[in-house]
Amino acid sequence: MTDQPATPPSAPQSGRTPHFVSQEKWDPYVAERLTAEQEKYYMAGQWKLMWWRFRRHRPAVVSMIFLALMYLSTAISEWIAPYDLHSRHSAYIFAPPQSVHLFHEGKFLGPFVYGLKTERDKETLQRVYTPDPTKPMPLRFFCSGAPYEFWGMIDGTFHFVCPPEGGQFFWLGTDRLGRDLFSRIVYAARISLTIGIIGITLSFVLALVLGGLAGYYGGWIDSLVQRITEIIKSFPHLPLWLALSAALPVTWSPLVIYFGITIILALLDWPGLGRAVRSKLLSLREEDYAAAAQMMGAKPARIIGRHLLPGFMSHLIASATLSIPSMILAETALSFLGLGLRPPITSWGVLLNEATDINVVAVNWWLMLPVVPVVLVILAYQFMGDGMRDAADPYA
Amino acid sequence: MLNFIVRRVLLMVPTLFVISALVYFIIDLPPGDCVTSQIDELLARGDADALTRADELRSLYGLDQPLWLRYFEWVGGIFRWDFGLSCQDTVPVSELIGERMALTLIMESATIAFIWIVSFVIGVYAATHQYRMGDYVASFIGFVGLSVPNFLLALVLLYVGKVYFGLSIGGLMDPEYIGKPFSWGKFVSVAEHLIIPVIVIGMSGTAGMIRRLRANLLDELQKQYVVTGRAKGLPPMRLLIKYPLRHAINPFVADIGGLLPDVISGSVIVSVVLSLPTTGPMLLGALKTQDVNLAATFLLFVAVLTVIGMLISDLALAALDPRIRFGATSEK
DSSP, X not given: OTTSOSSOOSSOTTSOOOOOOOOSOOOTTTTTSOOHHHXXXXXXXXXXXXXXXXXXXXXXXXXXXXXXXXXXXHHTHHHHOSSOXXXXXXXXXXXXXXXXXXXXXXXXXXXXXXXXXXXXXXXTXXXXXXXXXXXXXXXXXXXXXXXXXXXXXXXXXXXXXXXXXXXXXXXXXXXXXXXXXXXXXXXXXXXXXXXXXXXXXXXXXXXXIIIHHXXXXXXXXXXXXXXXXXXXXXXOHHHHHHHHHHTSOTTSOHHHHHHHHHHHHHHHHHHHHHHHHHHHHHHHTTSHHHHHHHHTTOOHHHIIIIIIGGGTHHHHHHHHHHHHHHHHHHHHHHHHXXXXXXXXXXXXXXXXXXXXXXXXXHHOGGGGTTHHHHHHHHHXXXXXXXXXXXXXXXXX | OHHHHHHHHHHHHHHHHHHHHHHHHHHHOSSSOHHHHHHHHXXXXXXXXXXXXXXXXXXXXXXXXXXHHHHHHHHHHHTTTOOOBOTTTSSBHHHHHHHHHHHHHHHXXXXXXXXXXXXXXXXXXXXXXXXXXXXXXXXXXXXXXXXXXXXXXXXXXXXXXHHHSOOOOXXXXXXXXXXXXXXXXXXXXXXXXXXXXXXXXXXXXXXXXXXXXXXXXXXXHTSHHHHHHHHTTXXXXXXXXXXXXXXXXXXXXHTHHHHHHHHHHHHHHHHHHTTOSSHHHHHXXXXXXXXXXXXHXXXXXXXXXXXXXXXXXXXXXXXXXXXXXXXXXXXX
């Protein structure tokens, strides 16, 4: 650089552009003044920052909307399902899914189905259903159909979709008792989806209490809790779940069994969360602000709840979300094996229990359809949990 | 090192004891016992003197004794390879379980080996070829593996195999080998039948392992010593194996502790779906009929398997990482 002239040449004889110097007055505070947008960003609270960060994770947002819709649907299952959960149609046993058509012989008719003709196969003695393409039967919408008790309390007949007059509408086919599979899947969502939420709430509380005790007090409480978590974590869950749910007495009512199963799921699930609580508390209780609170005479419960927990609540919620799918799956697996929920309580696992016999499924493939919502919900939870975990630490 | 091993083995004993007691008492919890269901069945068939036989059966199975006595008898018998009578078929449990346990062990070891080999190869490939086609394919497979529950996968495969290929996946060997002594033909047959269950059970474990190995290796690959090595002209393969891979492999070995319970859980439910002659279906049946001795033996077997697996993983880790040998804990 030594051969460069001290002053830049006035004419561009060397091919360089002349050095530009702005003549405007320079404001030395320009970097420190915030625009309105920046101001908003710097003043935003922790949860707001997390939300912004979460929003950037597209799949997570889509999953969240999907899950929200699913949960909303459980509130109005009675309106969505065209039939009742238990109504049987003995004339339509193992009826295949009816497809919804829009055009009949080139004419637009709106959504309609063809009626089903029933015949018996002379050799296999199975019923064979064939759509009858001569008479289209338009579906009815926002209509009054099969009566139900809304949430078991209010009588009603309103449905979003009803079977056509004088016909049936089995969108996903029927099972061995002629029950509409779509309606059953819709109703079963109620159980399958809530069992995850209730279970995780229980497990969350357990983890907070036990992990909190272990982390805050240390000593023998800590080592006891540690040993318990180690044993539970190191033992394969499924056999233990099987043993525990086999231990639920047959005489209990299905609703009690439902709560029993959630408690069993929670009992084996809390150690993961509890460990996170413990290790976080162990490090946070050494912080100055915790010592200050202690010196000001705050009780342990207040220190944990008011000062320590908020510091890692978001992490906890994110990891709790990530373990909801495993709970839903566990319930599905248990019910599938016939050790979980029992009819009349219906979950996706209970529906899949009908698909245990592969010879039945090979002929009536639609019995496998409850797999679809299970996989979709689990995928959605996984995406959402990933997004939440990424967002959980907004200052990172 | 010896000290370390002895300490770990001694720690296993109380753990197994607690598990065995818990399991035994849990299975016995619900009202009634295995005789109840048998008698109910007999009564339903119209057998009039079933009730008189009930007491006979109860004393045969020792069900008239208090629970704790039965438990200690069962535990005491274990050391003589005597697990009591199975309630289902009135035969000693040890006769029922032998081959099933062996097949379970083979299946689970094969699954672990599958998970390790496949996830090692794919994980290293994905990390060294980040953001290329292969990486995306690996990530996608991993995601599917993590999100599709294995018993549903087994169910779907069973359906596809049955309907489109006309084969039944169930069973672990061709029918002509069942009950026959061990031979080469039997081995081949078992190996052929193992492929699908192993893939199904190992799917989620493989997916998780790939993800972790890829992340670990990517972290290591960005470090300065790798750049230095590359700048000094080390051949890429040698550089990879010699330095970053050794770091990244550590959590890989440590993870077997978390992997094993998953594999065992998966093998139980998958073998029920595929009706394999392993411990899964029999355990389920035993739990449903409250066959305490049989179910507790299976569960204890599962526990022993897990605990030994953990021990092996701890030992491997200690051999691999001197920090652990000298008392520091591994970071997970």
